[in-house]
Amino acid sequence: MAKIGRALATFAAVAATAGAVHTVRNLSIIRNPRNAASEHETPVPLISILLPARNEAARITPTIKSVLQQDYPNIEFLILDDASSDATSQVVMNLINGHPHARLIQSADSVPAGWLGKPWACHRLAQEATGEILVFIDADVMLSADAMSCAIALLRESALDVMCPYPNQQMNTVAQRLVQPLLQWSWLTTLPLDIAETSTRPSLTAANGQLLLVTRAMYDRMGGHASVKQEVLEDINFVRVAKAHGGRGGVVDGSAIALCNMYDTDAEMVNGYTKSLWNAFGSGAGAFAVNATLFSVYVLPVALMLSKDSRTRSRALTALIAAAAGRATINHKLRQGLKSEVLMHPLSVLAFNALTVASFAQRRRGNLSWKGRSVTPAQNS
Secondary structure, three states: OOHHHHHHHHHEEEEEEEHHHHHHHHHOOOOHHOHHHHOOOOOOOEEEEEEEOOOOOOOOOHHHHHHOOOOOOOOEEEEEEOOOOOOOHHHHHHHHHHOOOOOEEOOOOOOOOOOOOHHHHHHHHHOOOOOOOOEEEEOOOEEEEHHHHHHHHHHHHOOOEEEEOOOOEEEOHHHHHHOOOOHHHHHHHOOOOHHHOOOOOOOOEEEEEEOEEEEHHHHHHHHHHHHHHHOOOOOHHHHHHHHHHHOOOOEEEOOOOOOEOOOOHHHHHHHHHHHHHHOOOOOOOHHHHHHHHHHHHHHHHHHHHHOHHHHHHHHHHHHHHHHHHHHHHHHHOOOOOOOOOHHHHHHHHHHHHHHHHHHHHHHOOOOEEOEEEEOOHHHHO
């Protein structure tokens, strides 16, 4: 048993240290819109900011205000009220009144067979858009005044076709502070960002649909959202399809230009994760492999610290320190402002393991939904 424990501790120490080193490398090369030259070209390309909204009356106001205050000089702003049952339309109309380049589009409740709700809403918006660059934004994202100037400059300077400026995530509860940072931590720790920009391997893709820019030329070439119409994780599959069609792109550091308040409550967060985690790993076997590895590297060392073998304990401690160091580095670089949570990384990973199990259980029971719609295409009508 001592040899097995020592071997597990050694594996965890090596893997966690390698992950932390890789994190530092990624943070040194990650693209940042604030580092791009924001002087406007002549003529300034028209961009279409596209906002799908379903039952967002209580949270959409800061998002719309932030878009209307952009310093970028050539914007059309389209909001789709996706059959909301609340006062979304009225809130939007009150906010955009007097802004000639902003327009509200109404959508019927029925989503066509074979489509999920969000891809269909984005597809509808893209049909109405006339911009050279399409910017999809969620109703819980707030932009700095120079966000579009910086993002468009980076997109064009870097010759990217699709780009996801990853917003700073606002977290309101202890549970959210444990789980939400794993989103950025996962791809910063495992994904070589420079290689990922062009690789067509599905595993070498990260994305975030909270804020996503794509050139109109690429959008049309890849078939738009019709190419991901049945995908629960439409954002990551959107970037995968774009790269399969010869595009370049992926995630960049958007923490200085965008803030996202993704979930107000823990119940919303649990529902948000369980609706999609079953689809995040390619298969059940892939989910098991990923979660077992995470558990072995980041949770098991806590138990191994109780070993009577000193070498096992020292290596387990190395794994825990490396994990905390990686999280702390990300927090500092990406303005997350979290402190004590980095020491609770094993608990964060354990919570993620539990959410993955819950997602597969809910999927098996067939009762996964989001905003009142099933995430199973056949049940959307």
